[in-house]
Amino acid sequence: MVDVYLVGVGGQGIITASKIVGDAATLAGKKVLLSETHGMAQRGGSVVCTARIGDVRSPLIPDHGADVVLSFELLETLRALCKASKNTVVISSTERIVPLSVSTQKLRYPTMEDVEGKVMRTAKAFMQIDAPRVAADSGVPMSSNVVMVGALAGTGITGLDRAHFESAMKMNIRRDLAENIIAFSEGYRLASPQP
Amino acid sequence: MSRILEAEPGSTMLLMGNEAIVRGALEARLSVATTYPGTPASEIGDTFAKVAEQAGIYFEYSTNEKVATEVAIGAAASGLRAMVSMKHVGVNVASDPLMTFAYTGTRGGFVLVTADDPSCHSSQNEQDNRFYALFGGFPLFEPASPQECYDMVKKAFEVSEELGQPVILRTTTRVAHVRGPVTVGEISVGPKKKEFVKEPARFVTVPAVARARHLVLLEQLSKAEQMADESEFNTVIRIGDGGRQGIVTSSAAANYTIDAAKGMGLHVDVLKLGFSNPVPSKKLLDFLRTHDIVVIVEELEPVLEMQVRSLAQREGLGTKVFGKMDGYMPRAYEFDQAIVTRGLARAFSSDQKETTRCELPQDLPTRPPVLCAGCPHSATYYAVNKATNKKALFASDIGCYTLGVAPPYSTADLLVCMGSSVGTAGGLAKVNDLPVIAFIGDSTFFHSGIPGLVNAVHQGHRFLVMILDNRTTAMTGHQPHPGSARDPCNPGAISVSIEGVVKGCGVKWLKVVDPYDTSATTEAVKEALTQDSVSVIIARRECALIAKRDEKGAIVKKHYIDQEACKKCRTCVTKFQCPAISSIDKLQTIDEALCAGCGVCAQVCPYKAIKEAP
Structure with a gap:
């Protein structure tokens, strides 16, 4: 049983990322359940997806139950910590998308030190990926989500083969597939355990 | 690219519950599908829109849920299989034809899909539409997974045709929007044409016919109960060694229940109901007789619980029944494994480590959905606040523009349902001295705003209707509506003019503005509010997301x-x-x-x- 909790902001391609994970698991012959909470998400709200690989019926991940938190945005990383425990690896993009409440209600966007401190106190490990930069370097600035999926694959926690992820990408990405594979590979490399 | 049509018979693929419903219907000789979009049902229509032509069925985005239901009724009464899908509150709109369609019955299989939304993820209430099945007399299917969505749609069409009665398939957000493995069969759609054989003694519900047909409905429901008692979707799942403790459950709650019971290490029998109206009385009584304690686990209303308690009382059984009527399970919001674990632990007096719900830190900046960059509604609201200095009452409606409720605009004071802004504005204007403005989107105006406007003209109500015309049904994913210039499902579709409708209703003062011109919009609002009858402003500007997509980001002035x-x-x-x-x-x-x-x-x-x- 592997539980992946994907979070971010509407428009970051989180649902596509979760579908890649789900199709990869299905191609590997594993049972998988995905859920998404979106509704009005494309209007820039918080988005949550879950991917549960294994023999389970409930699509929702219990509190403190995630094996991996895969976050596409720093503030959302903090919001996801309820699903984390000392068994959880948190992989977060360093991208910041400042919500309007910071401007209008004069709330403070957390600093990197805030995020690091809170994640390290809660989780087993914290991996930071500069996904927008990696995506830009691969030639498709919109491919941050694929960089993050690459990082998830690179950790090996899902137990799925790289080939399954790459086949799943072909099923879900319609444009610039070659560049997206480069973005995925770089994410994969950054998260792979050092030899 | 649609995996719905590509899937080979016998293959397993990851499908969303809503997609599985479409695939199942396409394998069940479906001929006609209709919808009005609404979360969490929208992907059913959107998937049909993509595949209808290739699959060889007729599909339309209808004006509202009532019309969608009526179009499907016309096809099903002729003898073809038809499906209509909508969100839970859409069934309120469609309930008038549905209640009497249960009397006439149907010749072709008819399945209504209602997608309920426990916890109101994207809805104005969390009503439990299983009550419609009891209310109107509809056989009811409640899938718990995408595979069951697929399987039960096929069965629902068979049951509908065998009984000659319309059938309801009810999902919830955690079924409709879950993706899971689905093993599919062969696509087999129905014919395009079928001649309606006249039979007024059945299909024209004058009182004499209705009285006779009510008895037919009751007779068919008792046959349906036998079918439910024999249904493979109503089965006992043994957890551990089973024993004298039992659980009755359905839909998404069944998933949480089975995971919770396993996680708790219980020895318990779970009667999972998939064909749940009429309730399978024989199966339930048998279950009650063979268990000492039975816990009912269902989301929202105690629909099964009331019926189980009544069966136990009728038969004088001493089985202890626990549920939400005695406070063991909550009656509001969706369930999860932790909620079900807590309830089961109390009912079965099982020792469980109390899990506390994780609370988020309060100081994290919130990220609610907001109007997009370039959204014409934002410009309209800015202009309205400037014109009124916020000294006005705002009747709002259902759409992206409802987000105007939040600061800095605060342009929503009253909202109950689709199309309600125009009617409620009439009442507000009658009893208040402040100026009243109704905001309604183009799709919502066609859906159910027009009768309110006719009423306002006829009664002489004095308020301003602002039709926020962004040329699409934006919030649910940019589906077309009767005013759209293009309808992907119907290339010959005629665009109905909003101005023409407004003038036809008898409105004397009408102005069309471009919301991006904030001074012109502000002046128009000021002038409209001086009129002594109902006035209308159409604030017309294409949804910014569509404009961005169509112009491919080329023509913008950053x-x-x-x-x-x-x-x-x-x-x-x-x-x-x-x-x-x-x-x-x-x-x-x-x-x-x-x-x-x-x-x-x-x-x-x-x-x-x-x-x-x-």
Whole structure:
């Protein structure tokens, strides 16, 4: 049983990322359940997806139950910590998308030190990926989500083969597939355990 | 690219519950599908829209759920299989034809899909539509997974045709929007034409016919109960060694129940109901007789619980029944494994480590959905506040523009359902002295706003209707509506003119404005509010997301804030709202990547500090 909790902001391609994970698991012959909470998400709200690989019926991940938190945005990383425990690896993009409440209600966007401190106190490990930069370097600035999926694959926690992820990408990405594979590979490399 | 049609018979693929419903229907000789979009049902219609032509069925986005139901009834009464899908509150709109269609019955299989939304993820209430099955007399299927969505749709069509009765398939957000493995069969759609054989003694519900047909309905329901008793979807799942403790459950709650019972290490029998109306009385009584304690686990209303308790009382059984009527399970919001674990632990007096719900830190900035950069509604609301100085009452409606409820606009004071803004504005205007403005989107206006406008003209109500015309049904994913210039499902579709409808209703004062021109919009609102009858402004500008997609981002005039001219008055964030503008540590900036180039902020800035980028 592997539980992946994907979070971010509407428009970051989180649902596509979760579908890649789900199709990869299905191609590997594993049972998988995905859920998404979106509704009005494309209007820039918080988005949550879950991917549960294994023999389970409930699509929702219990509190403190995630094996991996895969976050596409720093503030959302903090919001996801309820699903984390000392068994959880948190992989977060360093991208910041400042919500309007910071401007209008004069709330403070957390600093990197805030995020690091809170994640390290809660989780087993914290991996930071500069996904927008990696995506830009691969030639498709919109491919941050694929960089993050690459990082998830690179950790090996899902137990799925790289080939399954790459086949799943072909099923879900319609444009610039070659560049997206480069973005995925770089994410994969950054998260792979050092030899 | 549609995996729905590509899937080979016998193959397993990952499908969303809504997609599985479409695939199942396409394998069940479906001929006609209709819908009005609404979360969490929208992907059913959107999937049909993509595949209908290729699959060889008829599909339409109808004007509202009532019309969608009636179009499907026409096809099903002729003898073809038809499906209509909608969100739970859509069934309220469709309930008038449905209640009497249960009397006439159907010749072709008829399946209504209702997608309920426990916890109101994207809805104005969390009503439990299983009550419609009891209310109107509809056989009811409740799938718990995408595979069951697929399997039960096929069965629902068979049951409908065998009984000659319309059938309801009810999902919830955690079924409709879950993706899971689905093993599919062979696609086999129904014919396109079928001659309606006249039979007024069945299909024309004058009182004499209705009285006779009510008895037929009751007779068919008792046959349906036998079918439910024999249904493979109503089965006992043994957890551990089973024993004298039992659980009755259905839908998404069944998933949480089975995971919770396994996680708790219980020895318990779970009677999972998939064909749940009429309730399978024999199976339930047998279950009650063979168990000492039975817990009912269902989301929202105690629909099964009331019936189980009544069966136990009728048969004089001493089985202890626990549920939500005695407080063991909550009656509001969706369940999860932890909630079900808590309830089961109390009912079965099982020792469980109490899991506390994780609370988020309070100081994290919230991220609610907001109107997009370049959204014409944002410009309209800015202009309305400028014209009225916020001294007005705002009747709002269902759409992206409902987000105007939040600051800085606060342009929503009353909202109950689709199309309600125009009617409620009439009542507000009658008993209040403040000016009243109704906001309604183009799709919602066609859906159910028109009768309110006719009423306002006829009764002489005095208020302003602003039709926020962004040329699409934006919030649910840009589906077409009767005013759309293009309908992907119907290339010959005729665009119905909103101006024509408004004038036809008898409105004397009508103006069309471009919301991006904030001074013209402000002046129009001021003038409209001086009229002594109902007035209408159509604020017309294409949804910014569509404009961006169609222009491929090429023709935009990006803006920036000239920091030397900026006086730090913060008007651009206190009177206006744009995701591209941020104000952090007294510094206002525009994110060029997010800027849609609408130029409205440049009109908002009192110091002309917002300028077109060179």
